[in-house]
Amino acid sequence: MAEKFxxxxxxxxxxxxxxRALSSINLTVRPGETVALLGDNGAGKSTLLKxxxxxxxxxxxxxxxxxxxxxxxxxxxxxxxxxxxxxxxLALVDAQDTATNMLLGKEILRKGPLGWAGFLDRKAxxxxxxxxxxxLGVKIDNLGRxxxxxxxxxxxxxxxxxxxxxxxxxxxxxxxxxxxxxxxxYEQKMMVEQMIERMAKQGIAVVLVTHDLPLAFKCADxxxxxxxxxxxxxxxxxxxxxxxxxxxxxxxxxxxxxxx
Amino acid sequence: MRKPDTLxxxxxxxxxxxxxxxxxxxxxxxxxxxxxxxxxxxxTQIFQAASLTAVxxxxxxxxxxSGALDLSVPGIASLSAVIMAWLMTHGVxxxxxxxxxxxxxxxxxxxxxxxxxxxxxxxxxxxxxLSITSGVAALITTGPAIYGLEALTPIxxxxxxxxxxxxxxxxxxxxxxxxxxxxxRGGAHFMAAGGNPEALRRAGVNANLFKLxxxxxxxxxxxxxxxxxxxxxxxxDPTPVTGTLFTGLTAVALSGISLAGGRGSLPKVFVGAxxxxxxxxxxxxxxxxxxxxxxxxxxxxxxxxxxELAINKGVSKQVVRSRTAANxxxxxxxNLVSDKKKG
Numbered sequence: 315m316a317e318k319f320x321x322x323x324x325x326x327x328x329x330x331x332x333x334r335a336l337s338s339i340n341l342t343v344r345p346g347e348t349v350a351l352l353g354d355n356g357a358g359k360s361t362l363l364k365x366x367x368x369x370x371x372x373x374x375x376x377x378x379x380x381x382x383x384x385x386x387x388x389x390x391x392x393x394x395x396x397x398x399x400x401x402x403x404l405a406l407v408d409a410q411d412t413a414t415n416m417l418l419g420k421e422i423l424r425k426g427p428l429g430w431a432g433f434l435d436r437k438a439x440x441x442x443x444x445x446x447x448x449x450l451g452v453k454i455d456n457l458g459r460x461x462x463x464x465x466x467x468x469x470x471x472x473x474x475x476x477x478x479x480x481x482x483x484x485x486x487x488x489x490x491x492x493x494x495x496x497x498x499x500y501e502q503k504m505m506v507e508q509m510i511e512r513m514a515k516q517g518i519a520v521v522l523v524t525h526d527l528p529l530a531f532k533c534a535d536x537x538x539x540x541x542x543x544x545x546x547x548x549x550x551x552x553x554x555x556x557x558x559x560x561x562x563x564x565x566x567x568x569x570x571x572x573x574x
Numbered sequence: 575m576r577k578p579d580t581l582x583x584x585x586x587x588x589x590x591x592x593x594x595x596x597x598x599x600x601x602x603x604x605x606x607x608x609x610x611x612x613x614x615x616x617x618t619q620i621f622q623a624a625s626l627t628a629v630x631x632x633x634x635x636x637x638x639x640s641g642a643l644d645l646s647v648p649g650i651a652s653l654s655a656v657i658m659a660w661l662m663t664h665g666v667x668x669x670x671x672x673x674x675x676x677x678x679x680x681x682x683x684x685x686x687x688x689x690x691x692x693x694x695x696x697x698x699x700x701x702x703x704l705s706i707t708s709g710v711a712a713l714i715t716t717g718p719a720i721y722g723l724e725a726l727t728p729i730x731x732x733x734x735x736x737x738x739x740x741x742x743x744x745x746x747x748x749x750x751x752x753x754x755x756x757x758x759r760g761g762a763h764f765m766a767a768g769g770n771p772e773a774l775r776r777a778g779v780n781a782n783l784f785k786l787x788x789x790x791x792x793x794x795x796x797x798x799x800x801x802x803x804x805x806x807x808x809x810x811d812p813t814p815v816t817g818t819l820f821t822g823l824t825a826v827a828l829s830g831i832s833l834a835g836g837r838g839s840l841p842k843v844f845v846g847a848x849x850x851x852x853x854x855x856x857x858x859x860x861x862x863x864x865x866x867x868x869x870x871x872x873x874x875x876x877x878x879x880x881x882e883l884a885i886n887k888g889v890s891k892q893v894v895r896s897r898t899a900a901n902x903x904x905x906x907x908x909n910l911v912s913d914k915k916k917g
Contacts, residue, residue, distance in 0.1 A: 403772075407765070407766045407769040407770045407774070409769050410765065410766065418762075418774065419763075419774070419777030432759045434758060460837075462890075462893075463889065
């Protein structure tokens with residue numbers, strides 16, 4: 315019997331002209347599982363992430379969400395299927411406050427005629443944002459401040475919380491994270507780690523693209539390593555170690571036995 | 575009570591600086607130009623002049639909020655007013671003329687927007703539009719201004735409840751605009767389109783639609799300004815009053831808007847207009863040459879943008895500092911405390 319996967323990629327190829335950016339990639343993510351997607355610059359991990367988010371389309375191969383074959387033509391198609399991507403640039407509107415950013419495109423309107431006219435229920439929005447953020451353990455005292463005045467970790471927190479809320483609207487969503495700790499200090503990295511762990515506990519399938527190996531070892535249940543557009547390793551975190559992973563990333567180590 | 579820190583002070587200046595500036599100016603001018611400045615009739619004049627400036631400033635602000643500096647404001651204003659005046663002097667009802675002016679403003683704004691969104695720099699597009707509109711306006715009047723617009727007195731020179739009609743019109747524009755921008759979903763998307771259109775797009779909202787709306791509102795308010803200005807001067811001049819562009823832009827800059835889009839508040843733009851007109855007023859009262867006023871407006875424009883830059887740099891420096899400081903709860907910046915640290 316086939317196992318129930320949140321996300322399943324089968325034989326994904328992607329060509330840019332004659333350049334093969336992805337070569338027969340197979341990848342599965344279970345609900346509540348965190349998979350770290352590792353590799354050197356140019357190995358294809360960002361490209362693969364973009365295929366999952368609908369920003370790029372594979373040249374061949376199939377992509378299944380909860381067992382159903384999906385065709386993504388634009389990011390909004392993947393969003394409809396319950397996939398959210400947190401970009402490295404976070405996509406925050408700097409001059410607006412946390413609540414407005416959290417609920418961008420999904421604002422809460424007032425009840426009655428004012429609501430029909432498009433009037434916002436700011437109080438309900440702040441309340442909602444507060445709940446969502448508290449759920450993930452981010453602490454922001456003043457939700458009315460523009461997000462440009464938040465620290466890097468808090469900004470990451472707002473972006474992560476926004477996406478995690480959007481994916482949990484689906485039965486079990488899929489969250490794609492692109493270098494979530496790239497610009498953060500130690501303490502804030504810890505916070506992001508905890509957020510990822512919490513999201514996984516809620517049943518969200520997380521794909522984590524990162525250069526930060528300690529983060530991957532801390533959060534991920536499984537490691538997938540790409541090298542020159544091929545998958546060279548796919549292994550449970552507990553069955554491997556830092557040296558092996560570095561070996562696969564740099565290509566110093568032979569492909570994992572039986573990899574396909 | 576904790577001691578106010580640098581960040582709070584900077585944020586306070588950024589939020590309230592324009593109000594403090596106006597209060598200070600009024601206090602100084604009241605002493606310097608006593609007793610003429612602090613006088614009911616004089617304040618009525620200041621508010622009247624500021625109202626005209628403010629409507630043009632609102633037109634510019636709408637463009638800036640949604641991410642484009644619209645330089646065609648005076649051109650759209652004069653062409654709309656000339657079309658209205660031409661219709662009125664050719665036997666058409668005044669209100670039909672006014673509506674025609676509004677439609678002209680919306681249509682020209684739409685053209686600005688559609689061309690700009692194709693990827694041509696809005697500065698170039700709107701400068702072109704400024705040139706086109708002034709040319710077309712001059713063709714319509716065959717050169718000189720159109721006189722004989724006495725019918726417009728009720729929306730230009732009359733007083734209602736002791737207050738000039740221009741102020742009521744500006745107040746209407748600013749109240750409706752402020753409610754739209756701060757209280758509605760459309761307003762939130764409008765500001766987001768200026769601040770980070772990519773974020774809006776990823777949230778599933780058509781950002782270009784709101785950018786287009788910015789040009790349209792800018793055109794519409796330019797037309798409102800043109801009509802009211804004509805009603806006030808009782809003539810429609812085909813030559814664009816580019817001075818309104820500079821005072822309007824200065825009012826926007828004074829309100830603390832970086833001209834970078836996505837931020838700003840209309841009430842502060844009105845206060846900015848009051849600052850400019852208070853200065854111009856006191857210079858007249860003190861019998862100082864009017865050219866000085868132009869120079870002062872320029873100094874205000876550059877000064878306001880410079881101060882805005884300095885404050886923003888200060889704020890981000892403080893935010894970074896509080897981020898790196900281990901125990902920075904006292905800074906007032908939202909501090910993220912990981913559970914680990916507490917444990």
